[in-house]
Amino acid sequence: AVSDGQQRLITLCLLFAALRDTIPQDSKEGSGLRDWCQKALLVKVMLNDDPIPRVTLRAKDNDLFQKILAGEEGFEKKLPATKRQIG
Numbered sequence: 001a002v003s004d005g006q007q008r009l010i011t012l013c014l015l016f017a018a019l020r021d022t023i024p025q026d027s028k029e030g031s032g033l034r035d036w037c038q039k040a041l042l043v044k045v046m047l048n049d050d051p052i053p054r055v056t057l058r059a060k061d062n063d064l065f066q067k068i069l070a071g072e073e074g075f076e077k078k079l080p081a082t083k084r085q086i087g
Helices: 004-022 028-042 059-070
Strands: 043-045 051-053
Touching: 004 028, 004 059, 028 043, 028 051, 051 059
Parallel strands: none
Antiparallel strands: 043 051
């Protein structure tokens, strides 16, 4: 059974990952903000620089979830380049 708090935590992680993915990478500020969002909100970075996910799911869902948190998969990766810009 999934607790209400766990559902909220997963939702926040997905929201932060989506926000991270909308930040432009082509500027120094954007790159720094994306990096901060990744390291401060989505993963713990250990002394040996290995990122450890802050949240994991059951085996059935965890692979895709971890790819989304790592920025390897997600809603933006599925859209054509012309549809990625917001506004």
